[in-house]
Amino acid sequence: MLEHWAQEAGGRARILVRDVKPVAFGGSLPEAQVDILIDEGGKIAAVGRGLKADAETRVIEGKNAYVSPGWVDLHAHVWHGGTDISIRPAQAGLQRGVTTIVDAGSAGEANFHGFREYVIDRAPERILAFLNVGSIGLVACNRVSELIDTRSIDMDRSLAVIEANRDVIVGIKCRASGVIVGSWGITPLKIAKKMARIAGLPMMVHVGEAPPTYDEVLAVLDPGDIVTHCFNGKAGSSITEDQHLWDLVVKCAERGIRLDIGHGGASFSFKVAEVAIRRGLKPFSISTDLHLRCLDTTVWDLATTMSKLLSVGLPFDDVVTASTTAPMTAVGLPVANLLAVGQNAELTVFDLVDDDLTVTDSLGQIAHLTRMFEPRFAIRNGHVAEASRYRPRQRAPMPRCGFDGCGAQQD
């Protein structure tokens, strides 16, 4: 992908996107199909009907597809080679319709420089990061905990790394579940919160197996902070099995604590999502938690995750907003007038198509999806990438556990 991109880099041309329906652009939304002309510098030059293309202009036929701000995956793992769990950005990025990938704590202060040099600065996608509060990040994910005891966190070094990378570090990540923190409990989360306050950044907290409990985690957070794996169905951590927790989550969401899907291998339940949405509690953002252990099993890509949320009752416009402007606000990206002339054109062209697809959630519950988000093109920095949904590889049977990648499923 990188090589392909580099080959294209010399040849930026004007781009005309024809016959697309804008969605999730907020107040500036045109009502029907439009054409969008993008200049050689990657900026929007005109929006309207019947725009003309000269011989030099690359024409993208939208054929009445939708166009939204570029899709954002607020929780993925792309420190490929630096952790045992991460995929390459290209596997979750432009070719899947995603223009911004937010890495959720793959790197800590000790290895962030490599993540930046070898991945972030080379990818055609915008890659932002939540810095893991644990110095080592997810080097050997779920085998060597990043939060064993006080020696796992170095406040001074972490703050220095944040200062040196303010353009790409957008928050602090803490995995607050028992299998990671052991008997250390809630303390690393409190240290992470202190770090986030000093740095003036939000934090993203992973909830899972207690301790600490979901309730305890919420008590530490402020508006703007993100709870990922919000609709997990784990015993003791499911918001629909405990009225007290449910009431607390509703109150926190009203206060501005952001509920993020973070599907992953272990953390999304159709049933919890369906009940929550039916009762009026919508997720703030839709994200995949894509990593090597769930790419070919439960998750596949952002488009499939969006389709799952559509299938459990989240309205179409809300699905698109939760995959574009909502996560953009969570990481400080501007969202006003994104289709105005002069703005950088960062767009995803996609369809909603009929299908009949059997998928599972993280608990193995099966669902049949009949309406699928299907990305067609991703546009960023004056380049066009063709996009499609990911078709998972056949899962290879393994004698020990049934399927490859079925081992540790914490994240």
Ligand SMILES: [Zn+2]
């Ligand atoms: Zn994750």
